[in-house]
Amino acid sequence: MKRRGFYIGRFQPYHNGHQSVLERIAEMVDEIVIGVGSAQSSHELENPFTGGERVLMITRSLETLGCPFYVIPIEDIQRNALWVAHVTSMTPPFEIVYSSNPLVVQLFSEAGWEVSSPDMYKRETHSGTAIRERMLRGEPWEHLVPRAVVEVIREIRGVERLIQIAKDDR
Ligand code: ATP
Numbered sequence: 482m483k484r485r486g487f488y489i490g491r492f493q494p495y496h497n498g499h500q501s502v503l504e505r506i507a508e509m510v511d512e513i514v515i516g517v518g519s520a521q522s523s524h525e526l527e528n529p530f531t532g533g534e535r536v537l538m539i540t541r542s543l544e545t546l547g548c549p550f551y552v553i554p555i556e557d558i559q560r561n562a563l564w565v566a567h568v569t570s571m572t573p574p575f576e577i578v579y580s581s582n583p584l585v586v587q588l589f590s591e592a593g594w595e596v597s598s599p600d601m602y603k604r605e606t607h608s609g610t611a612i613r614e615r616m617l618r619g620e621p622w623e624h625l626v627p628r629a630v631v632e633v634i635r636e637i638r639g640v641e642r643l644i645q646i647a648k649d650d651r
């Protein structure tokens with residue numbers, strides 16, 4: 482029997498903090514199930530990239546991980562009490578949840594799952610929020626994400642998209 486670990490985020494965008502956590506998880510389980518949360522959202526300041534674009538960022542960044550992984554888009558359901566059942570209805574079976582997000586930890590713990598919270602990797606600089614702010618201000622952000630993510634964001638003109646949707650029509 483394969484021991485699978487579950488890791489979920491919005492990955493707006495996928496960054497070196499996520500990569501560092503997944504490299505550590507790869508040492509502890511046989512396979513990794515990666516949930517792409519708020520998969521339906523895109524073209525918003527908090528969620529600029531589509532579910533599919535984020536699948537691309539993750540899949541390309543983990544090409545040399547050396548541990549099998551599955552990337553599963555998960556849409557929001559707006560009912561936290563039912564969310565764990567929603568997630569498990571969409572994913573390959575897993576035994577352990579890795580998350581540092583307090584709500585994710587709470588919901589899975591309440592449902593009786595084993596949850597482990599990996600240490601943060603340079604959280605001040607390595608957060609989706611900080612990276613999106615850098616993109617909007619025209620500051621360097623490329624060093625905070627895997628090379629493959631720089632390429633995907635360039636390919637989809639992601640920074641130009643973010644700047645455009647941040648404008649208003651006044
Ligand atoms: P945002 O600022 O948009 O919320 P984020 O950096 O928190 O972005 P998420 O996609 O929300 O990224 O997070 C996915 C998971 O990765 C969460 O469990 C979060 O706690 C974790 N995480 C985020 N940043 C780091 C980091 N620097 N090191 C380790 N884990 C991280």
Ligand code: MG
């Ligand atoms: Mg977050």
